[in-house]
Every structure is written in structure tokens, then in C-alpha cells.
Amino acid sequence: MKKIIFTLLLATSLIASGQEKVDKEEKGKFTLSGTVDVYGTANFVDGSGTPGILIANPGNANGFGLGFANTVFAYTKGKTGVVADIAFGPRADDANMAGAINQLYAYYEVSDKVTITAGQFNTFLGYEVINPSANFNYTVSYLFNAGPFSHTGVKLDYTSSEDLSFMLALTNAHGISSADGNFGGDMQIGGQIGYKGQFLNVIYGSDGSADDALYLDYTGGFDLSDTFFLGINAAYANSSDTDSGYTGAALYLQNTFSDTFALGLRPEYFKVSAGTADADVFALTLTANASLTDNLKLITDLRYDSSEDGLIEAFAAEKSVSALTLAAVYSF
Template sequence: MKKLLSLTLLLSTIALSAQDTEETTTEKSFTVSGSVDAYYQTNLTSTDKAIFGDDLDEAQSFGTSFANQTGFALGMANVILAYESGKVGAVADLAFGPKGDDATGGYNINQLYAYWNVSENTTLTMGRFNTYLGYEVISPTGNFNYSTSYLFSSGPFSHVGLKADFALSDDFSLMLAVMNPTDVNNNTTGDYSFGAQLGYSGQYLNFYYDSGVVLGFEVDYTGGFDVSDDFFLGINAAYNDNDGSGFYGAALYPQYGINEALSLGVRGEYYGLHYETGDDDTVLGATLSANYKVDNLTIIPEIRLDSWNEDTYFDNDLEPTKSLAAFTLAAIYTF
């Protein structure tokens, strides 16, 4: 009954906002866009070989999503097909390669949804769409750093469900959603999740809730400020709890544009895992990245150092250590 009531309230809100819909001339458009990325990575404080036996094909890594291979490695080929006719449209966002497999669970479908611009201020979307939680995104074209944060890796990647976006004013926005449990394409448990986002002038307060079947409860703040014409500061903070266990953390993203082609940026992140026992595991990470653009190609050299409160990695002598450092060189082409 609660799930039916939530769906009814969401649809009723959409219907009320649709009353100001105006007739417009139908316009049709079809676009193809996407990206291709690859990288090279080597550990600076540990061997690049698998250290637990020859049967493993991965060396030590930070444990965050995607860029976890050493040597030369593939990211993904991303192809986005978008069609719009008048007030309605559809998007098929396809992802292939190791990163695509990790992000989609092997479906190769990053996003697949249809939408209806009910009015100038209301859009209804149904299908699979990327998460509204967090600062970073799946596509490398949307991130300044090539490697991803612990906050991004711990939170959801995508949702399958129904959402409504409302432009309340020039500054305020609201999103409401009813979805399957996060990152679940086929709902076999009968559980649903609920999401909300309140936006103000580029700052977003995000909420997610399910009954504990996947993520439990998460609150997330994502935003940023133009400190000057050349200096931008991005911010992300989140807290998650699922029956007494979960994660929390905060990250800062200062970025400085030296000229039109070259920018420098740092991601500083504090992240923790909390447990029912009351113990916490924490990590402090620093990632220095440069973005150099040549037409549609972005080259990202990056140095990353993470340090946990407990021995988590092994050094060059295969002795336990709290820290790991790595160098990555990535190439991202957009079209």
C-alpha cells in the first residue's frame, strides 16, 4: 500500500504541473555522441605483478572503480544515441570494454530511457538512468581526475525506475523518483527505493532510501563554486547507513585553468567505513591530475597516493604497508 501511495503521489504531482503545457511545433532531432578512453598505469610503491599467485591477472590497486589494471589497459567505448520529437524523446547510452562491464554489470547498457517534457518546468523520465548521487560520473569525459573516488565507487552507479524533474524557479530545482533497488535491472525481491534531490544554484542535496536490500539510506551533498575566472572548487560529502554499517566521507576538487589547453587539479578525499561493532576503517587520498586538451583529445597524467589507518597494501619488498602510490596516463577522445 505504501509503494502504491508513493507512486500515486508522484504521478499526481506530475499531472498538476502539466496543466500549464502549451502546444508547440513538433521538431525532430537525432544525435550520436560518445567517447573512447585508454590508459597506462604503474604502481610507484609496489610491484606491478600479481602478488598472490600467477592465477590472478591484477596487481595491487586502490580498490576504487574502473582504472585498476597495470600496464596499458582499456577503459570503454561509449556511444550515446539520442532522438527527440517535440516533447518526447529517448536515449540509448551504450558502453563496451572493461569499464563498461563494471559499470553496467555486463549489460553494456549504461543508460536506456524515454522522457516526456510535460511542460517547460517538468520532465518525466522512465528507464535506466545514471545516479544523481555524488560528484563524479561513469563517463571519463565528465570527470577531471581519471581514477575515481571511494565515495563514487561506494555509491550507486545507475537506477531503473521513474523520476520527475521540476524547475521550481531560475535557481531552485526538485527531483523525485521511485526505483528498483540501486543498480538492479530486474526487481526480483519486490522491494523499491525512493530518491529525491533539491537543487539551488548549482548546489545539490541528494537522498536515497531502500529497506536495506542494497544500500539502505544515503544523504549526499554535491556542488562547487567559481572562486575566480580560472579557479573552481568542487565539493562532495556523503553519509550512508545500512543496518548499522555503511560509509561516509568528503572530497574537495580544486581545479585551476592555466590556459585554454592546460588545467591542473587535485582531489583530496577522506573516506571511512563504519561497522556495527563501532570500529572504523579510514583512508586519506590525494590525486594530482593535469588535463591537456588537443582538439577533442584530452590527455591526463595523474599521480595518486592513498593511505589507510591499517595495513592494506604491500610495498616493493612485499611487506605490509598502509599506503599505495601510482602513476596513470590516460587518453580520452570525445565525438
């Protein structure tokens, strides 16, 4: 009788153990993260405004202001996953293409090397991103403001090796939001080649205003020493239909003095062309980046913008503008 009872208990234990293993295999992984930032800013000319603060009306940036608040919901299970990045605030207003949605996409890992993603995802062009917690500087470059910010469509990523990667994308014109609707079937094709942290990006097609818009972008960087990093972003855009485009380049020189403090300098040159007319602007940003805790950092930008052609953001009538901005960025 004892043997029968022991056998039943053992069988029950094995069944329970097996069921627990199945339950664990069936469960996915859910993560929640996000950021919040606020800033204080002042310029050294008459009037309000700070160039490079990404808000719908940059001339309104004065005193204290709200930047960006987002929450990222991510769920993965097996070879599939979804990401919902919901963002609010003045900084998000310019970037979101569909209401409060910054990103919303699903992906499927076909293999260890191939991933297919469909939905709305942030652009693969450029050095800087929408979320300020991922940038060294708080104010953004003219190259970043030139866009695009996000794309809606499908992309395929192929990782050939640890050093080499490829990406191919088919998306709506990046100038089309959910409020517009792609009634004309305006599409873009995009691609990326990545090698050892250097990325060459290309987009061609309609951008909402031209059918033959070409965007070329190089983004990369090099560790010149154990503490000094040089980042590079260079871009070119042109359309024969509209006879317009832009060129620009920015350097990101950053030196890390400790685990909690770094200084950076971002010189940038940006030129827009329309027909035979050109206009350019130069911007220089000195940034102190200090981590108070693992979650909270302070970013201080002292910025100088100069243009003889009225290109300074929020100050078209000024030849030069200097501004000081202190931002607190909290990540969780």
C-alpha cells in the first residue's frame, strides 16, 4: 500500500513539475520603461525662445517648460514581440505621427539573423533620437529637426555577423501621418548598411511633397581613447521635383571624466537649397552631462547659433543667438 501511495505521489509530482515547465514556456516577458524631462531655459537676446528645443512652437520656450513624457510597453514571447511607445508633451508633439503614439510595432524573428518588423518605428537616419534620455545633448541639431522622425511600414533586418548588418524598409512617405491617410499611395524604400558601428542610410521615394526625394545619411563614431569619443552625422537630401534639398554635418566630441560626469561639444553646419538660392546656419553646443543617480541626470547646454540668412530656429530676424538650458531627465 505504501508503494502504491509513493508511486502516486511521485507521478503527481512529475505531472505538476511538467505542467509548471509548460506554463513557464508559454509565458512571455513583459517590460515597462519610460522617461520624463523638464527644463529651464533663457536666451541672451530680446524675446523668448531657444533654438533646438523640439516643440511645436520653439519661440515659446522660455523660463521653465515641459519636454517629453513617455511609457514603453514591451512584450516578448518566443520569436515574436510587440512594442507600444506612448509619448506626450511639447517635445513629442512634433515627432508623433499618430496622436500620442511615438512607436507601435510588432516583430518576428525568422531566424537568429533575420527579423521582420511591421508598424510605426523611429527613423534609422541620424545620430540623435526623439527621446532625450538617449541623447548626450538636450537641444537637438538642425539635421535632426530636418527629419524624418518616424516611419510607418515594414522592415527586414539581417545580421550577417557581429560587425556587419543590413536593413531594407518599405514605408509610407514619412510626411504622411495617420491624420492624413496615404490616399495617393506615396511610398518610400529605405536601406541601411552597418559595419562596426558605422551606418550608411538611404531613403528614396515620396516624402509627402516630392515624388523623387533622396535622403543619404552617414552616422557613426569612434572611441579615440578610453575616455574620448567622436560621433559623426552627415546628411544630404535633394528633390528634382521641388528643386530643393539640404546638406549638413555635425560632430559629437565627448569626454568622460568619471562614471557620473562628461563634457561634450557639438559643432554643426546646416545648409538648405531652393533653386539657385542657398541659406546656411552654424551652431555650437557645449554640454555638461551629470548623472545624479542611476535614473536621474542633469543636462546643461550652452548653445550659440549664427546665420546671415535667417535660419536660426525661432529667431529668423537675428544674426546670432546664445541660450542656456538646464534639463532634468528621469528614466525608469
